[in-house]
Amino acid sequence: MAEGDRLTESPSGQRGVPDFVGRPGPSAYHRLNPLTKATLATATAIAAVALGGLVGPIVLVTAAVIGPALAAGVLGRLVRTALLLSLPIAVSAFLVNLFFFPGASQVLLRIGPITATAEGLGFAAEILVRILAISGAVTLFYLTTRPADMTVDLERRGISPRVAFVTNASVQTVPAMVERAGQITAAQRARGLDTEGSLWRRIRGVLPIVGPVILGSIAEVEERTMALEARGFTRPGRRTLLWAPPDTGAERLIRWAVLLGLVALIAARIGGWLG
């Protein structure tokens, strides 16, 4: 591993820690320290809300999400994942504001008893951009950071292994539950459960799947806890780390600058200087 911190060099050659452990990511953005990427994602999400309006968040998303995603070669996946994550809430928020914005007077369109208004459209667009900024920032972090790297980096910084584990395991639980849901769906369909067709049929089809997914996940938690205990995870004190992601002075500077900028932005928003 060329760029990571190996902590100590192995004298044992081939039987030491292999190079693929902590292998640097494929792009400069991937290779940023996980804490730097987490700071950027959090700051982007908060700033998108604090900025208000349309232009500010759009410029922010372009600079802090789309640009880095393009440079990291994950723009396509980012757009798909961010839209999947945010579309249900974004669409509902957009429609509610478009048609039911309180006190709006400029009518754009009438559909039966409901009216779309210009004020509603403006506010809905602002909400939409903020939601997309938040989901885009989170997705960019997720697509460019291996969960294991984040865990190792948190531990290296003195965070309890348990806290680091819970942080990581929470992220990992989502794909595991999706996979379990897929397996249960296939099993239920093989036994004649109809999960296709009309909306009502789909809703009825989902109910027998939700129970096993949730109960199965809860049951697995106990087994997983036992397996972790049996592997010495609850042992007090520090664990051995095989490697740690590199962290440079420049990155530390960037993190502090971003945090200070965010604090200034929030202060400006609270103080009313942003209009």
Next chain:
Amino acid sequence: MTISLAGVGYRYAGATAPALLDVDLELRDGEVLGLVGASEAGKTTLCLVVSGLAPRTVGGQIRGAIRLDGEDVDAWPMHRISERVGIGFQNPATQLSQVTGSVFEEVAFGPMNLALPRDEVAERTWSALESLRIDTLAERDPVRLSGGQQQLVALAGLLAMRPEHLVLDEPTAQLDPAGTRLVADAIERLAADGASILVAEQKTDLLAAICSRVVVLDGGRVAQLGPAAEVLGDRRLRDLGVAEPSAVRLQRAAEAAGVHDARLSEALAGG
């Protein structure tokens, strides 16, 4: 290096009946002790009790005495027991930490928790991977492996901790014959190095091949305990919900058919 249980009983939290009753058992140096019984006989519970997980993690009430190499473990915390006793479960998916990016890191997870020097962690990890012939999987993402491969990875994770005692609950449930043979070889090597191993298994053929003694549980009590050939060849085994090894079945079929051949008897006795 022995584990001994004297008059051990165990009741799960909220259960009306005990899952284990008056169990007296000794697991000796370098011994592989097979554990069989019908469903609900108490096999998994005994594995949890011997490994210290019951009642420390599982809850419930225990009575009797459990000694590890002569020391009473009653007041020991789980992490102290886990340095001496390893346990593997049937479901490989729940045994993986799910926080590692490669099989190598997954197997290294236990030794890392023990805060061993980095080089020793690496050495133990390679050694465990090679012993189960899965070193070629070292770079793979563990969650993307087949169930059988995951079971071998989970077992390698236990081997890397180099426990003095090992408890395995249905370790070959998801393995094909080749994978089962690898696990059997690893168990025999560990035992040859002095570890004592308790193996709960439905595959009595495997137990016949690797165990020196076998214990049969029935309703939470020890129904039989003795040399593997004797217990697994006992005609009452089927009444206790356990299938005999295929060699025993074949021997009986040959006897029933009136086939009396010394070479056949010799071959079956040799496994």
